[in-house]
Amino acid sequence: MEALQKKAQELLTTCRANVVIGYGQGSDDKPRAIFVTDPAGADKLIFNDTCKQNLGVYLMKAEVKKLGKMGIFATKPVMRTVVLLASENQLTDIDVTVIGVNEDGSLVDFENLQALENHVKTITFEPDPADKAKIEAIEKMTVEERWAYWQDQLSKCFKCYACRSACPMCYCSRCTVECNQPQWIPVPSHHLGNFEWHMMRAMHLVGRCIECGECGRACPLDLPVHLLTQKMAADARKDFGWQAGMSLKLENPLSSFKPDDKESFIK
Amino acid sequence: MSFRNLMDFMGIDTRRVYFSWVSAAEGAKWAEVVNNVNKEIQKLGPYEAYQKLAWAGVE
Amino acid sequence: MTIERKKIKKESLGQWFEKMTAAGNRIMAPKRNKKQVCFETVTSPAEVAFDYVQTTVSAKRAVFPPVEEMLAYKFADKETKLEEKEIKPQPTVVFGIRPCDADAFVTLYEVFSRDYKDDLFLNRWEQTTFIGISCIQADSACFCTSTGGNPGNTKGSDVLLTPLKNGDFLVEVVTEKGKKIVTAAENLFSSADSDIDKESLLAKLPNKFEGKDMKAKINAQFDNEALWSRQSMRCIGCGACAYVCPTCQCFGIEDERFGSKGKRIRCWDSCCFGLFTLHTSGHNPRHTQWQRWRQRLMHKFSYEPDNLGVPGCVGCGRCSRACPTDMNILEHMLEIAEEKA
Numbered sequence: 001m002e003a004l005q006k007k008a009q010e011l012l013t014t015c016r017a018n019v020v021i022g023y024g025q026g027s028d029d030k031p032r033a034i035f036v037t038d039p040a041g042a043d044k045l046i047f048n049d050t051c052k053q054n055l056g057v058y059l060m061k062a063e064v065k066k067l068g069k070m071g072i073f074a075t076k077p078v079m080r081t082v083v084l085l086a087s088e089n090q091l092t093d094i095d096v097t098v099i100g101v102n103e104d105g106s107l108v109d110f111e112n113l114q115a116l117e118n119h120v121k122t123i124t125f126e127p128d129p130a131d132k133a134k135i136e137a138i139e140k141m142t143v144e145e146r147w148a149y150w151q152d153q154l155s156k157c158f159k160c161y162a163c164r165s166a167c168p169m170c171y172c173s174r175c176t177v178e179c180n181q182p183q184w185i186p187v188p189s190h191h192l193g194n195f196e197w198h199m200m201r202a203m204h205l206v207g208r209c210i211e212c213g214e215c216g217r218a219c220p221l222d223l224p225v226h227l228l229t230q231k232m233a234a235d236a237r238k239d240f241g242w243q244a245g246m247s248l249k250l251e252n253p254l255s256s257f258k259p260d261d262k263e264s265f266i267k
Numbered sequence: 268m269s270f271r272n273l274m275d276f277m278g279i280d281t282r283r284v285y286f287s288w289v290s291a292a293e294g295a296k297w298a299e300v301v302n303n304v305n306k307e308i309q310k311l312g313p314y315e316a317y318q319k320l321a322w323a324g325v326e
Numbered sequence: 327m328t329i330e331r332k333k334i335k336k337e338s339l340g341q342w343f344e345k346m347t348a349a350g351n352r353i354m355a356p357k358r359n360k361k362q363v364c365f366e367t368v369t370s371p372a373e374v375a376f377d378y379v380q381t382t383v384s385a386k387r388a389v390f391p392p393v394e395e396m397l398a399y400k401f402a403d404k405e406t407k408l409e410e411k412e413i414k415p416q417p418t419v420v421f422g423i424r425p426c427d428a429d430a431f432v433t434l435y436e437v438f439s440r441d442y443k444d445d446l447f448l449n450r451w452e453q454t455t456f457i458g459i460s461c462i463q464a465d466s467a468c469f470c471t472s473t474g475g476n477p478g479n480t481k482g483s484d485v486l487l488t489p490l491k492n493g494d495f496l497v498e499v500v501t502e503k504g505k506k507i508v509t510a511a512e513n514l515f516s517s518a519d520s521d522i523d524k525e526s527l528l529a530k531l532p533n534k535f536e537g538k539d540m541k542a543k544i545n546a547q548f549d550n551e552a553l554w555s556r557q558s559m560r561c562i563g564c565g566a567c568a569y570v571c572p573t574c575q576c577f578g579i580e581d582e583r584f585g586s587k588g589k590r591i592r593c594w595d596s597c598c599f600g601l602f603t604l605h606t607s608g609h610n611p612r613h614t615q616w617q618r619w620r621q622r623l624m625h626k627f628s629y630e631p632d633n634l635g636v637p638g639c640v641g642c643g644r645c646s647r648a649c650p651t652d653m654n655i656l657e658h659m660l661e662i663a664e665e666k667a
Contacts, residue, residue, distance in 0.1 A: 028466055032652035033560040053651070057562060063615055064559065138276065147278025147316060155324060158383075158392050158569050158594065165564035166650050178601050187580050188393040188593035190324035199277060206269045218650035220382065220566040222362055228273070235272050254269070265268050266286045321584050325591060326391040 001046055003107055004073065007099055008042040011071040016097045018068025021058050023051040033058060037067060047073070047105050054214040056081030056168035059096060071097040073107075077212035079120050080245025081168045084210060086113050087250045090171065117248045125243070127211045127230055134224065135231050151191065153223050154198055159189040163225045164201060166218035169208045176200060202228040207252035209233040210245040282307070283314060329480060330505075331518035332497040334487070338514040339371040339495075345511040346419050351455075354388050355421040356381050365420070374422060376489070379465045380642055384427060384572035386434060388420045389450040392569075392594045396446065396579070401586040415450040419507065421457045426470040426640040428458045428482030430572030436634040437575050446592070455503050458483035459495075464529040467643030469656045472535045474637055477528040488524055496522050534656060535663045537637070540627045546667040548624070551616060553665060557658050558619035560651045565596030567645035567653070573626070573638055576602075597621055623658065 004022070011017040019037050024044045026032030031051045035058075036042050056078045058064045074082060082098055085091045093112045100108035100119065110116040138146060161177075164170045177185045177197065185200050186193035209229040216226030236242045239262065240253035250256070275281045285304050289297045334342065346353055347369055357366040358375040365385040368374060398409040423431075438447035461468075461477035470476060480486045484504030487495040496518055499505050508515060547553055568574040578595040582588060596602065598619070603612040612618050630638030639655070646654045 026652040027646065027654045027657065030652055035559050058560075061562075061615075063555065143275070143278055143280060145278070146276065150277045160565035160569045160596070161599070162562075162564035162566045162650050165562040174601070183580075186582060187578065188325070188582075188591050190322060190393045190591075192320040192323065193393075194324075195277070195320065199273060202273055203270060206273075218562075218564070218566075220570055220648035220650075221364075222360065228276070231276050232269060232273060235269055239268055239272075262268065265271050266288055322582075322589065325393045325395050325589065 004047055005042045005045050008036055008045055009039040012039045017071025020071040021055050022073040054212040060171040073101050074098050075101050080210040083117055083120055084245035087248050120246055131230055135227055154194040155191050156221055157194040162218040163215035166214045202232050205229045206232045207236045207254050208244050330499040332515040333518045334495050334497050334515050336493040342511045342514050343371055351417045351419045353419045353421055383570045385420050385423050386572050388418055394592050396590040396592055398589045415453045417453045419455045423458045425479035426475050426642040427572050429475050429640045432482040433573045433636040436636050455484045455507050458486045460488040461529045462489055464531045467646040469534045469641035471531045471533045473537050473639055473641040478524055541631055544627045544662055554616040554620045558616045561615050561653050563598055563600050563615055566648045568596035570644040570648045
């Protein structure tokens, strides 16, 4: 932890960052996101295995960006988040300095985004095995069982949009649901509105989800909404050989065309 | 493809979903596609499960 | 009405539920679902959770549903016909709310009846009986004693039960509505032992801040952008806090149509959403999260007490527990209480 705090002070005093985004002590032994702008405040930074929130979401928050150049302590999912956001032209070297944090707490200082990409390409990323098992269990169900399962789960949703707000990739200043000419997705949280919202959210994350699970963690009702986006991520790997957040080049299968893309679904 | 997979994963009957490339210049093909889809859907009958969703959950 | 004390045995709850159901009531009560406890329709006390501090979501949906039909219409012969069907809410017993929740229902009542009489709300209200259960335990997110309440407060409950050490319940009949629902099952209730010390059974929750001082304190901080920014930097602008809250009441209105039939629907909304105050002109008076956070707290601790004479926050702690980014409202209010004017 001392190394973390020292590194934050270094970033701030050498102007590699005007604000350092990391974890601090929250309520009841939970961590929470903190924003250190003064080197004297760096001693509030902590890191342990309960630090799971994807801090990458703050890199797209206007109020944080206003503070200046952002430094961020990045766990593996956050590293992929930064690479993905950079590939979508949302972040450049001018905006962010990334300090990687390994599981054991050791740090990796990235000189620039290219160095980050080089590092990310060496990591094997495994989705959470419990989530993978749940997805496989749902895949084994019959169509009717899957319908019943998702109707049961999603009917409880009350459209708080915590899933959307917690995801770093959902950075649209005006979401599709906030367009009412036409109203593509119904606003009320009735069964149809919930179903279409979650379907649409999953589609907007195809090839972009880095499987951090933050949407599922953020949901106040514990709905397994992360399974939808993670299923799409697994499919992108299987059908297109694509994994989000590994390359600074925008080659998302839904944003690019390759002649050998399968068209087996088109008659 | 991803959309079809998602619909299937969420329990939608994908036998009722068709994707086809038809140019505006392919009038005959269009007629064939529409008639074919129509025939297949009629065999499956109304999609009651989805129809039930309309306004379900409104108090 | 003076509060009458009675007693009911735990084993008799089942028969009381049966009588209430037989009288046509739907019963909403806390039900455990894996890690969470939420209000759902039940028929038997066997389904009801008793050993928990607080539910994840409040019970306000009993009188203020998340999705509610306002009117229906259809197109026929080039005309739009309004369907004037009277929506008759089913009589409902909300069983097992905490005293903070009961307090919150009073606040909601004031909001929906102060000047404009909201029939949608009031029709449901009239058909609803509130049976509360006092708190014998609290956690670090609770602060009802700082907002003018307490773990055994009868305000807002028609009947208030307090768990006794042997598993039975002290029954306080608070209102005429409460009297009705108790009298309908008279034989299940006995007179309360005169030596029941209710105070000693309740959770001990020391006052964290002085509730009546908070309005002045928070008003003094209105222009303190640094404070609001500091507090809201980690907020991601979702609606979780507003939707789990027992007093939040913002709603939007949507028109929806399928073919020739349509409905006008009201649904929950949250002042914390980024576009909540977006004008048609494109101007957004609350375009930053700190302005929205300030609004949330001012509304609860200043505007509602001022305009309605009731608390806008009852200290139930649900927002703090549900928040994905740990925006602990109690912590924030304590900071405001300490901040120099």
